[in-house]
Structure formats: C-alpha cells, structure tokens
Amino acid sequence: MLHFYDRATMAAALTMDLEPRLKALLTARIEALPPELIDWTEYVVVEEGDTEADIVAAVGFSPLVEPIEGVRYGQPGFEPFWDLLIQRDGWSEMVVTFGSTFACVLLIERGCHAPRQLDELCSRYGSSNR
DSSP: OEEEOSHHHHHHHTTSOOOHHHHHHHHHHHHHSOGGGGGGEEEEEEOTTOOHHHHHHHHSSOTTBOTTTOOBTTSTTOOOOOSEEEEETTEEEEEEEETTTEEEEEEEETTSOTTHHHHHHHHHHOBOOO
C-alpha cells in the first residue's frame, strides 16, 4: 500500500517508478490539486496483497462499511457513502470527503482482489471512465 498525505510525500510520488497507468493517474490528480488543498488530501494506493485492516490503519475507515449506520457491503441496507467512484484504466478511484476541505482518495487496482469485496464493490457501483 502506498500512502501520500502531504506535500513531501506527494512530491516523492511523482518521482517514483510506478506502474505507468498508476503513475499517470497519480500525476494528473496531484498536479490538479490547488496548492491550498495539498495538505488536506490523501491518496492511498490499494494493491495486490493489501487488506481491509491495512486500509483502516492508513485512513481510519473501511470503504466496505457505511460509516453512519455501520452496514457492511453485501448486507441489507448498505448504501454507498463516497462522493465519487470511477473506473479509470485499470484502477478504481474512490473519493471520500470529510467536511468542507479534507478528502481521501483511494486508488484501487482493478482485479487485484485486495480485498476481494472491495473489487466487487467498485465494479458494482463505479461509473466507467470519463
């Protein structure tokens, strides 16, 4: 799992040797951030072998559990809670905002089954490339 959460880690992300589609997506997202929002945005890259516990440890929530009612994906009553979920060139991009300024962006490698339910959730609810 890769985690970029401030100016220094985002600048380092732009110099890393990453899978080309991921590198292009991260570069586009980071370069599009207004300077005043860089310290208020986190990017987490979920890859093969990452677990739900890893995601929770990094960002403090699970994308598989609706945070108000606590209903888990796959259970009756689950409702999508994220602000945006898009499929992009082999990656799912899930944006969750908190308040008026903070955003967490999960970039989830498609088909990596990390965890399997997360890939299913992204396939079910994610819109296609834009």
